[in-house]
Amino acid sequence: MDTSKLTMYGSKMNPEELKSFLEHIFTENDKKKGPGTPVCIWGTHGLGKTHIAKAFAKDRGWKFVDVPVAQFEEMGDLHGMPEKYDPTPEDPRSGDEETIFYPPEWVPKKDEHGPGLLLLDDFNRADDRILRGIMQLLQNFALTSWHLPPKWQIVATANPEGGDYSVTPLDDAMLTRMIHATLKFDAKDWAIWADSAGLDKRGISFVLTHPEAVTFKRTTPRTLEQFFRQIENIEDLQKEEELVRMLGMGTLDDVTIAAFMSFVRDDLTELIEPEEILSTENFSKIEEKIEKLSVDKDGNKRIDRISTICTRLFILIIKQAFAPGTRESSNLITFLKSNKINKELRFSMAKDISNEGSKEVREILTSDPQIAKMLLDSM
Numbered sequence: 001m002d003t004s005k006l007t008m009y010g011s012k013m014n015p016e017e018l019k020s021f022l023e024h025i026f027t028e029n030d031k032k033k034g035p036g037t038p039v040c041i042w043g044t045h046g047l048g049k050t051h052i053a054k055a056f057a058k059d060r061g062w063k064f065v066d067v068p069v070a071q072f073e074e075m076g077d078l079h080g081m082p083e084k085y086d087p088t089p090e091d092p093r094s095g096d097e098e099t100i101f102y103p104p105e106w107v108p109k110k111d112e113h114g115p116g117l118l119l120l121d122d123f124n125r126a127d128d129r130i131l132r133g134i135m136q137l138l139q140n141f142a143l144t145s146w147h148l149p150p151k152w153q154i155v156a157t158a159n160p161e162g163g164d165y166s167v168t169p170l171d172d173a174m175l176t177r178m179i180h181a182t183l184k185f186d187a188k189d190w191a192i193w194a195d196s197a198g199l200d201k202r203g204i205s206f207v208l209t210h211p212e213a214v215t216f217k218r219t220t221p222r223t224l225e226q227f228f229r230q231i232e233n234i235e236d237l238q239k240e241e242e243l244v245r246m247l248g249m250g251t252l253d254d255v256t257i258a259a260f261m262s263f264v265r266d267d268l269t270e271l272i273e274p275e276e277i278l279s280t281e282n283f284s285k286i287e288e289k290i291e292k293l294s295v296d297k298d299g300n301k302r303i304d305r306i307s308t309i310c311t312r313l314f315i316l317i318i319k320q321a322f323a324p325g326t327r328e329s330s331n332l333i334t335f336l337k338s339n340k341i342n343k344e345l346r347f348s349m350a351k352d353i354s355n356e357g358s359k360e361v362r363e364i365l366t367s368d369p370q371i372a373k374m375l376l377d378s379m
Helices: 015-031 049-059 128-140 187-196 201-209 221-231 241-249 254-266 274-279 283-293 303-319 327-337 343-356 359-366 369-377
Strands: 011-013 039-042 063-067 081-085 098-102 116-120 152-158 179-183
Touching: 011 015, 015 039, 015 049, 015 152, 015 179, 015 187, 039 049, 049 063, 049 116, 049 152, 128 152, 187 201, 187 221, 187 303, 201 221, 201 254, 201 303, 221 241, 241 254, 274 303, 274 327, 283 303, 283 327, 303 343, 327 343, 327 359, 327 369, 343 359, 343 369, 359 369
Parallel strands: 011 179, 039 152, 039 179, 063 116, 116 152
Antiparallel strands: 081 098
């Protein structure tokens, strides 16, 4: 999908940048006496917008309410339902009856003080009547029958305008009530999440090797997760090629599954597992494999394969405890200094580990003069 033809708003951000963005806005919102400013997260389908908002709240221990406004059919789903109220039922002729609205069930109760996050999911898929009601909510954090308790924030998610998306275009009056950000796909960030979620490591290697396979037609991070969950218990993908192909055709684009099957046949058996790199007693054998992997059978350079190995090794390092003087720490240093690996890849990996690794692993890097100089030169 050519996303350049789609209309989205705000700066493009990866998931970590988006979380920092939300943190800043919500901190500033809390300083205000009245309602804060809602945030709208734009992005193609299946990218993980809802997941990021939910994870943001969960990681901070916030209350969280997911509101599927795209499924609302009546204004009562948003405002609540009216009911007659008689304060003096013993005197039916008093004429003091009034109509009051009872809030919908999903609305946080008055005493449910925040911090909390109200998610208006896929809100521009709602019809125009519902959007007009949401406009008041975005402005006042309140509607006819209810208001959000203190310390609650509002996040909306939206699909792009244009292309094949069935959305309601937002006018300037709606757009200017929110701060906008566009979530972009980043293969490395996705791989870190996928590893933590226990996705099939063969699938992670495929996405890192072929990030262009994420077409955002039928192949999205969401459908890739579905596919990789289905194949995780298939030990030999080549032996079960026909079953793997059928599972892929049920979830992914034709071009993606063709690329995956090619990857299984030509690349998968050749890739080096990160655990092997750290545990080997003979690093020269690792270098021999890397040298072989760097060129395919037709003589073409395959830096993508080496990049995949570097990224998977990085993911393992940032989640694993390291101690100086161990075989693992020694092999890590040897890997980062190996001239069999592209210098830019080694430099980028060392920098990422220094930024995101533990204090112990940073000390291991800086204890080596060559790597310490490499990191110093990057500052």
